[in-house]
Amino acid sequence: xxxxxxxxxxxxxxxxxxxxxxxxxxxxxxxxxxxxxxxxxxxxxxxxxxxxxxxxxxxxxxxxxxxxxxxxxxxxxxxxxxxxxxxxxxxxxxxxxxxxxxxxxxxxxxxxxxxxxxxxxxxxxxxxxxxxxxxxxxxxxxxxxxxxxxxxxxxxxxxxxxxxxxxxx
Amino acid sequence: xxxxxxxxxxxxxxxxxxxxxxxxxxxxxxxxxxxxxxxxxxxxxxxxxxxxxxxxxxxxxxxxxxxxxxxxxxxxxxxxxxxxxxxxxxxxxxxxxxxxxxxxxxxxxxxxxxxxxxxxxxxxxxxxxxxxxxxxxxxxxxxxxxxxxxxxxxxxxxxxxxxxxxxxxx
Numbered sequence: 001x002x003x004x005x006x007x008x009x010x011x012x013x014x015x016x017x018x019x020x021x022x023x024x025x026x027x028x029x030x031x032x033x034x035x036x037x038x039x040x041x042x043x044x045x046x047x048x049x050x051x052x053x054x055x056x057x058x059x060x061x062x063x064x065x066x067x068x069x070x071x072x073x074x075x076x077x078x079x080x081x082x083x084x085x086x087x088x089x090x091x092x093x094x095x096x097x098x099x100x101x102x103x104x105x106x107x108x109x110x111x112x113x114x115x116x117x118x119x120x121x122x123x124x125x126x127x128x129x130x131x132x133x134x135x136x137x138x139x140x141x142x143x144x145x146x147x148x149x150x151x152x153x154x155x156x157x158x159x160x161x162x163x164x165x166x167x168x169x
Numbered sequence: 170x171x172x173x174x175x176x177x178x179x180x181x182x183x184x185x186x187x188x189x190x191x192x193x194x195x196x197x198x199x200x201x202x203x204x205x206x207x208x209x210x211x212x213x214x215x216x217x218x219x220x221x222x223x224x225x226x227x228x229x230x231x232x233x234x235x236x237x238x239x240x241x242x243x244x245x246x247x248x249x250x251x252x253x254x255x256x257x258x259x260x261x262x263x264x265x266x267x268x269x270x271x272x273x274x275x276x277x278x279x280x281x282x283x284x285x286x287x288x289x290x291x292x293x294x295x296x297x298x299x300x301x302x303x304x305x306x307x308x309x310x311x312x313x314x315x316x317x318x319x320x321x322x323x324x325x326x327x328x329x330x331x332x333x334x335x336x337x338x339x
Contacts, residue, residue, distance in 0.1 A: 002172075003170070003171075003172035003173040003176065004172040004173070004175055004176035004179070005176060006173055006176060007172065007173035007174060007175060007176025007177035007178075007179070007180065008176035008177065008179050008180040008183075009176075009180070010173075010176070010177055010180065011176070011177045011178070011179070011180025011181050011183075011184065012180050012183075012184060015180070015181060015184050016184075020212075023212075023216040023220075024212070024215060024216050024219060025219055026216065026218075026219025026220035026221070026222060026223040026224075027220070027223070028216065028220055029220065029224070029296070030217055030220040030221055030224065030293075030295055030296060031224070031293035031294060031295075031296065031302070032293060032294025032295055032296045032298075032300060032301060032302045033293050033294055033302035033304060033305075034296070036296075043189075043192065044192075046192070046193060047192035047193070047195070047197055047199075048199050049195075050192065050193055050194060050195030051195040051196070051197055051198065051199035052195070052199055053195055054194075054195035054196075055195075055198070055199065055200070096302075096305070097294060097301040097302040097303070097305060097306075098294065098299075098301045098302075099294065099296035099297065100296075100297075122202075123199075123200040123201065123202045123203075124200060124201030124202055124267060124268070124269065125199050125200075125201055126198070126199060126200060126201040126203075126269035127201075127269060127270075127297040127298065128201075128297065128299070129268075129298070129299040129300075129301060130201065130299075131201055131264065131267035131268045131299060132200070132201050132202030132267040133267070134202055134267075135202075135263060135267065136263075136264075
């Protein structure tokens with residue numbers, strides 16, 4: 001029994017040290033122009049989702065959004081987000097330069113609720129290319145962006161046109 | 170011995186379940202706008218550097234060491250890197266600070282990386298950071314000029330800086 005405890009403790013010590021050494025000595029591949037394994041993607045994506053759910057639980061419900069808010073959020077998207085997350089109304093094009101790759105929202109849509117989207121845009125997602133936009137957008141802008149993102153793959157062609165037309169003006 | 174191995178395996182199992190549980194319960198903070206603890210930053214940066222040192226081929230910059238090279242790299246830097254990494258002679262980038270880990274401010278701190286390593290990082294990016302691979306956007310010679318330019322921080326010759334700014338105003 002004593003030996004069992006020894007073995008147990010040894011595993012708790014050796015594994016973390018091994019993992020830290022593996023990274024610190026530079027054995028962990030670092031280049032971003034590769035694809036994460038399915039395991040890594042599944043693991044980290046679910047961790048981010050769970051963390052966002054937990055953190056955004058305290059965010060108040062969104063103000064009811066009308067079409068104007070969605071269009072306003074769409075304009076912000078066109079200006080600030082589509083470089084990484086995909087052109088609104090454009091063809092699907094996977095980003096292979098960032099690791100993990102940014103989701104192509106106009107095609108993939110999102111599973112997050114509006115308060116969660118608000119939270120993500122405001123605070124960012126660490127250890128990804130998603131930085132925090134809280135310092136750059138007002139509360140109203142963040143909420144309009146969340147309203148837009150929530151509907152991004154279900155927009156009518158008329159709405160898409162409206163969003164893009166305003167940009168060209 | 171059998172008991173030791175059984176205990177060891179049990180330890181591995183508990184660790185894996187613990188980590189998975191921690192992640193699945195959402196206990197890992199996902200925010201990128203939280204301050205990164207000093208030891209975490211040092212650990213991440215040194216592990217990344219170690220990996221780049223191990224991976225990047227040890228090459229000489231094929232471009233001549235000249236002002237033209239630095240100015241070409243500087244123009245590229247001003248176009249595409251300043252947003253996150255900061256502009257020479259200006260305050261640090263607010264935008265670069267909103268990443269986790271934050272983007273290093275080269276004009277102030279320079280870099281510990283060799284030119285070949287800077288070239289490799291610019292070309293291939295750094296996973297799990299905001300540093301995207303630029304190899305699909307820029308040719309190798311352009312990235313070498315960029316590497317020469319970034320390596321010259323923080324002691325950029327003033328006339329090079331002037332050269333870049335003049336050319337970029339054109």
